[in-house]
Amino acid sequence: MTRDQSDLLLFEAVALGDEAAFELLFKLYYSPLCRYVQNMVNDHMQAQELVSDLFLKIWTKREDIQIHSTVRGYFYLAARNMAINQIKQKKQESLSLQDANLQLEAIQENPLEILISEEVIQEWESRISQLPAQRQKIFRMNKLEGKRHEEIAEELSLSVKTVRNHVQLALRSLSTLSAYLIGNLLS
Structure with a gap:
């Protein structure tokens, strides 16, 4: 069984409320996702917060989430979207146009x-x-x-x-x- 197949089986168990399966997926993906998001937002604490929020959202919406490719792909795409949304929010709140452009270039x-x-x-x-x-x-x-x-x-x-x-x-x-x-x- 491939890693993608085992991840998908774990996620199916998560959708049914299996906390142990969720914890295993969390342990497998939390650190790599934090590193990935940190490269976009340039802030370790913010990356951890975004990834924690992502896993909270996955748990609360677990019954409605449908994965069409791989669990890994879904997690990374969701993390990327959250990071982009965070960058956009920061831009609207306090960043100058020049600073926002620099951050957006980092994730192009x-x-x-x-x-x-x-x-x-x-x-x-x-x-x-x-x-x-x-x-x-x-x-x-x-x-x-x-x-x-x-x-x-x-x-x-x-x-x-x-x-x-x-x-x-x-x-x-x-x-x-x-x-x-x-x-x-x-x-």
Whole structure:
């Protein structure tokens, strides 16, 4: 079993309220996430606070979080977003425009990351558009518009179970995307 698979199993247990699984994920990722965030915010204490807040948010929203790639990827993306939000908030509160620009430059993506992100988005969109029309519509409403299964079911006059099944089938169809992209990027 790979690290990504074991992390996903741990996260599934967390979603069910397993505190031991949550503690294990915390121990695995807290320090690396702190280092990652510290590189963006340039403040060790603030990085620890942001990562602690991230884990608190993950625990409180554990039942609603759906991971579509890897737990590691989800954690790092969430930490990056929190750091960016913190930087933006600081900018609005007290930083001069020049200081804010310096901090934003520190977290700019390099050209390779931008290229990879664009390829991922294009491939993701291509794969979504290949889904059956109803499944595609439900998936977009859930994942891209952020609507809950119940809202979609009511809006489309379907059962919640039908909506849930469409989302799960769409995710299964899209699950090969990571392997495809890794293979293409490395070749």
